[in-house]
Amino acid sequence: MPAIGEKPARAISGAESLCARFRDVRDFSKLLTRDLEAEDCVVQSMPDVSPTKWHLAHTTWFFETFVLKKFVTGYVPAIPEYAFLFNSYYNAAGTMHRRDLRGLISRPTVAESFRYREGVDRQIEDLLASASEELLDEVAPIITLGIHHEQQHQELLVTDIKHVFAQNPLHPIFRKRAQEKTEPPPPTTFVDFAETIATIGHDGRDFSYDNEGPRHRALVPKFSLGSRPVTCGEYLRFIEAGGYQRPEFWLSLGWMTINEQHWEAPLYWEKRDGAWWHFTLSGFRPVDENEPVTHVSYFEADAFANFSGARLPTEFEWEWAAQGETIDGNFVEAERFHPAALASQSSPSPQSSPSGRGGREAPGKRKLVEYRSTGAGSPASWSAAGHGGSIFQLFGDVWEWTRSSYSPYPGYRAAPGALGEYNGKFMCNQYVLRGGSCATSQSHIRTTYRNFFQPEKRWQFTGIRLARDAA
Secondary structure: OOOOOOOOHHHHHHHHHHHHHHHHHHHHHHHHOOOOOHHHHHOOOOOOOOOHHHHHHHHHHHHHHHHHHHHOOOOOOOOOOHHHHOOOOOHHHOOOOOHHHHHHOOOOOHHHHHHHHHHHHHHHHHHHHHOOHHHHHHHHHHHHHHHHHHHHHHHHHHHHHHHHHHOOOOOOOOOOOOOOOOOOOOOOOEEEEOOEEEEEOOOOOOOOOHHHOOOEEEEEOOEEEEOOOOEHHHHHHHHHOOHHHOHHHOOHHHHHHHHHHOOOOOOOEEEEOOEEEEEEOOEEEEOOOOOEOOOOOHHHHHHHHHHOOOEOOOHHHHHHHHOOOOOOOOOHHHOOOOOOOHHHOOOOOOOOOOOOOOOOOOOOOOOOOEEEEOOOOOOOOEEEEOOOOOOOOOOOOOEEEEEEEOOOOOOOOOOOOHHHHOOHHHOOOOEEEEOOOOOOOOOOOOOOOOEEEOOOOOOOOEEOOOEEEOO
């Protein structure tokens, strides 16, 4: 038994582990801003984008509001007005400043926002250091939610600063990255999956968001899934075939949108001297035809699928295909901040499946084509050989649009209070995306993770994987 006044071993190890995780994630937010100037951190380039400074302060407000105010007796915020400025959409937590006006707020300064973070961080760490076992059991789930919430905002910080920099004719560089020579990926093949009653949703172990449950069964008719994401080169053929001028490929609302917005290519693409270039977080560069296409809306993804004689997968098909898959890929921790060509991914070890990085055989599917590494070192070169049906790049690189509307699973109920506003209130007029992107944290993503955006949104790293109905 512990001595009087000594905390139980479980509480000590749990508190220390949680505190270390908290500190790591908070430090990574700061790392993402290391090459930004104060002027970069205050710009709001469109209503969907928030200034970097706001992300830093809002994630801090989350811990102050839902942890310190609730669990620290007599807690008094140093600056009470921050509760109004940095609330996002939690109506139960109080009133909030208008989202589209965040870029008009020059104070607090960037330096003051960092000091706000440091002050709240110290108090969170002090709370965890002194927490009893009972208090830790109560506070740990909220801090864990706050950690994952911050990882979401880290992704938004990256995508938002890209949109900000893209407005600048100087083409600022967020993070330098050398140009690399890439190899063409193998042709897309379609991997067959047998009809099944799949178990969908999170199993309740470890962390998940409420929209990932309840776990339930869903009928998944037999289907075929594309072996890899669609590349820029494949999308270029859609453009060159007049895809943006041919209404037969487009949903009615999509056709209206591209004409109103004068879209001719993915976001950030620009034609110069007859060649396509695009803005990246490493500068303005020629479009690499071997990389996964990104910054496309649901409308564009659906139109490309129609052009290709295919369709987008449902989210249940995607999750069934991904079950049992190792969550590995090009995530934000690599600090590449751009999708990578399949041939640029690391070679598989000799003990791994010959299908290579992120590839596996699906139950009940027809053998198709197997990819093997033909060169040593990285980047690896890939070639088609033999037979085997494998799926690549399910995780990382680009969020993959599905044709599934974002709606509740059977039996879903949002939690009460402000934290219950986290996901359920958005289940309208949005589509589900799966798999994470080059701006997503690897420790944040799950096979059951359901991202969601309106069909016209393009500023996230969104891409395309094709599917087909069974023949």
